[in-house]
Amino acid sequence: MKKVVLVGNPNVGKSVFFTRLSGIYAISSNYPGTTVEISRSQISREGVKFELIDAPGTYALEADAEAERIAGKLIDEADIVINVIDAGNLERNLYLTFELLEKKKPMVIALNMWDEVQKRGIKIDLQALAKILGVPVIPVVATTGEGMKKVIQALDQAKVPIFVPSSHQERWREIGQVIQAVQSFSYQKPTWTDRLKEATLSPFSGFLIGLGVLCGVFWAVRQIGEGLINYILDPFFYRLYHPLLVNLDRYLSFSPFLRTILIGHLVDGKIDFEQSLGLLSTGIYIELGVVLPYIVAFYFILGLLEDTGYLPRLAVLLDGFFHHVGLHGYAIVPTLLGLGCNVPGIMSTRVLESKTERFIVSILISIAIPCASQQALIFGVLGKYGIIPVVLVYFILFLVWIILGIIMKYTVKGYRPALILEIPPYRLPYWKTLLPKLWLRVKGFLKEALPIVSLGIIMVNLLFMTNLFPYIAQVIGPFFQKYLGLPSEVSLVLVLGFLRKDIAMGLLAPLQLTVKQLIISSVMLAMFFPCVATFMVILKELGAKKLIQGTIIMLFTSTITGLILNLVL
Amino acid sequence: MIYLVLKRCITTKSTDSNATLIDMLPGQTGIITEIDQGHGLARKLWAMGIIPGKKVVKVSQIIGGGPIVIRIDAQELALGRGVANRIKVKIEK
Numbered sequence: 055m056k057k058v059v060l061v062g063n064p065n066v067g068k069s070v071f072f073t074r075l076s077g078i079y080a081i082s083s084n085y086p087g088t089t090v091e092i093s094r095s096q097i098s099r100e101g102v103k104f105e106l107i108d109a110p111g112t113y114a115l116e117a118d119a120e121a122e123r124i125a126g127k128l129i130d131e132a133d134i135v136i137n138v139i140d141a142g143n144l145e146r147n148l149y150l151t152f153e154l155l156e157k158k159k160p161m162v163i164a165l166n167m168w169d170e171v172q173k174r175g176i177k178i179d180l181q182a183l184a185k186i187l188g189v190p191v192i193p194v195v196a197t198t199g200e201g202m203k204k205v206i207q208a209l210d211q212a213k214v215p216i217f218v219p220s221s222h223q224e225r226w227r228e229i230g231q232v233i234q235a236v237q238s239f240s241y242q243k244p245t246w247t248d249r250l251k252e253a254t255l256s257p258f259s260g261f262l263i264g265l266g267v268l269c270g271v272f273w274a275v276r277q278i279g280e281g282l283i284n285y286i287l288d289p290f291f292y293r294l295y296h297p298l299l300v301n302l303d304r305y306l307s308f309s310p311f312l313r314t315i316l317i318g319h320l321v322d323g324k325i326d327f328e329q330s331l332g333l334l335s336t337g338i339y340i341e342l343g344v345v346l347p348y349i350v351a352f353y354f355i356l357g358l359l360e361d362t363g364y365l366p367r368l369a370v371l372l373d374g375f376f377h378h379v380g381l382h383g384y385a386i387v388p389t390l391l392g393l394g395c396n397v398p399g400i401m402s403t404r405v406l407e408s409k410t411e412r413f414i415v416s417i418l419i420s421i422a423i424p425c426a427s428q429q430a431l432i433f434g435v436l437g438k439y440g441i442i443p444v445v446l447v448y449f450i451l452f453l454v455w456i457i458l459g460i461i462m463k464y465t466v467k468g469y470r471p472a473l474i475l476e477i478p479p480y481r482l483p484y485w486k487t488l489l490p491k492l493w494l495r496v497k498g499f500l501k502e503a504l505p506i507v508s509l510g511i512i513m514v515n516l517l518f519m520t521n522l523f524p525y526i527a528q529v530i531g532p533f534f535q536k537y538l539g540l541p542s543e544v545s546l547v548l549v550l551g552f553l554r555k556d557i558a559m560g561l562l563a564p565l566q567l568t569v570k571q572l573i574i575s576s577v578m579l580a581m582f583f584p585c586v587a588t589f590m591v592i593l594k595e596l597g598a599k600k601l602i603q604g605t606i607i608m609l610f611t612s613t614i615t616g617l618i619l620n621l622v623l
Numbered sequence: 624m625i626y627l628v629l630k631r632c633i634t635t636k637s638t639d640s641n642a643t644l645i646d647m648l649p650g651q652t653g654i655i656t657e658i659d660q661g662h663g664l665a666r667k668l669w670a671m672g673i674i675p676g677k678k679v680v681k682v683s684q685i686i687g688g689g690p691i692v693i694r695i696d697a698q699e700l701a702l703g704r705g706v707a708n709r710i711k712v713k714i715e716k
Contacts, residue, residue: 114670146672257686370701374689473703
């Protein structure tokens with residue numbers, strides 16, 4: 055089977071291209087570095103099979119960053135290289151093309167975003183370019199799929215390039231000559247995106263717009279999430295699902311054990327979705343009825359933000375501020391992703407170049423960035439007391455984020471590279487990439503969350519039946535009562551929160567806590583151990599040593615914060 | 624006298640070829656003349672098309688110690704101040 059490797063600069067649309075070519079969805083966004091894992095798939099054409107590999111975006115092949123090393127290795131193993139080029143940025147993209155030419159692999163060039171080029175009045179002489187380089191050149195629009203068939207057909211015509219660039223010093227001069235031979239411009243009026251570009255990066259209006267966008271994101275997520283709950287999910291759960299459970303409950307009366315596990319205990323003689331703690335009652339309701347709508351809302355809005363190309367601009371605006379906590383503005387991308395789920399957030403720290411930065415961002419995310427489940431919990435237990443306690447919890451977490459960041463800036467030593475960031479043009483989001491991305495992320499959440507929540511609920515019920523619970527409460531409970539002002543049962547909630555934070559909500563609800571106790575519990579639940587999944591991803595991404603260091607930092611910070619809150623509030 | 628010398632130093636700084644991207648004002652155009660060799664850095668900039676002889680427009684300078692935003696051809700790039708300080712330009716207007 056022939057190996058076909060997609061190579062190109064960051065943000066030229068390789069992932070959309072890969073999706074189009076293989077039919078397998080790879081996450082893509084309008085910012086550099088979306089592909090952190092290598093996607094592979096098989097395509098067959100007239101009985102001939104090809105293995106398609108999506109390499110991480112790279113500017114050059116000889117540089118020493120991780121992405122470039124991986125790309126270089128993949129090219130060496132490849133039978134055919136498809137060089138994906140942003141046609142609107144031909145000159146810069148040709149630098150990598152020239153390096154590829156030196157590799158002497160059969161090659162096809164795909165000029166992506168061909169529609170944008172025409173709108174911008176850039177003319178590229180395709181035949182001349184193909185003739186100079188000696189490889190097939192095919193214009194494509196990956197988002198709509200235009201030209202993709204021709205790319206597959208061209209795999210047969212992939213040729214070892216005839217053009218071999220002379221030396222590195224001469225490279226840009228030679229590229230200049232090629233550009234002069236094949237490209238010409240016609241004048242185009244500045245478009246609305248040009249004006250938007252100026253406004254979003256100007257020192258004054260840029261910050262105003264940034265603040266507006268962030269507030270808008272929170273507002274929209276809340277509106278969409280609540281809308282889904284009020285108009286779709288709650289009617290479904292209370293009118294259709296609840297009667298179903300009542301019937302099932304009657305049917306299960308022969309086995310008290312099964313009844314406890316599946317339905318849970320009755321509250322005032324009724325099944326209570328939040329407090330019954332059964333697999334099919336609380337387990338299903340909290341996951342699908344409370345957390346899922348916010349997950350959908352959050353990833354929808356994030357997808358919009360990603361595909362328009364606004365995120366890198368936000369990173370640029372926030373860079374100065376992030377420097378105070380020893381980070382780059384680009385750390386905003388993992389941080390925002392972490393607000394949905396910490397796991398993809400920590401995975402995406404791969405876009406950051408240095409290990410030190412990755413460690414700091416991962417720890418900050420797992421401690422001070424509440425994921426959608428944690429946020430659902432915060433709103434769930436505190437929402438009924440008004441907006442002030444909710445805002446207070448967010449504010450406390452933000453404060454912890456800053457203080458911990460500053461402390462780590464001075465204590466965690468290591469290399470912090472300089473910021474060099476390409477800013478993509480604004481693009482209108484395209485539903486054909488937006489919706490599959492949303493679906494992929496929601497599916498990922500369900501696959502991740504449902505089994506662990508179910509396991510957690512079974513464990514809670516088993517623990518209730520044994521004596522382990524009172525034992526745990528006896529050992530660590532007194533500390534909670536004395537120093538944190540919390541009843542000893544909360545210690546159990548924190549321990550179980552390790553599985554998933556979603557379960558904790560059902561456990562906190564029946565404890566009749568005061569607002570102050572709820573605030574302290576929510577903050578500590580958010581900061582304390584991340585859930586099992588986050589734990590595993592830190593282990594995988596950063597190694598055991600960093601995980602242990604991180605855990606010590608987590609335990610320390612959350613305890614200190616709890617102590618201070620108990621004294622101050 | 625000292626004042627005059629100082630004043631001259633300041634005024635020449637922004638027009639001579641030793642000016643860097645930091646010295647440019649937003650909206651100004653210049654030609655990159657030289658990139659201070661730093662290990663790996665020059666090569667990375669080179670691969671991204673930030674090379675001597677290129678025309679560069681300064682788009683913005685983000686307040687609060689933030690990055691410099693430039694435009695080369697149609698591409699906008701953000702560079703940290705440390706990097707921007709090592710890219711020498713001849714300012715055109």
